[in-house]
Amino acid sequence: MTDSNVSERSKRVLQALIKRYIQAGAPVASSTVRQEAGLPVSAATVRN
Incomplete structure (x- = not known):
């Protein structure tokens, strides 16, 4: 996969x-990922 495909x-x-x-060494909740990435989407969207 090339960079342009992402x-x-x-x-x-x-x-x-x-x-x-890396910080926690544990699974990360999709709501945490959404918040960290600063995305205006729901946690469910992040999971998809």
Whole structure:
């Protein structure tokens, strides 16, 4: 997969998820990822 195949939102979600997982060493809730990434979407949207 090339960089152009990944949306900006997906990149932000993945970066927030990795950052929080490294900090906590535990699973990360989708609501936490949404908040960390600063996305104006629901937690359910982040899970999809």
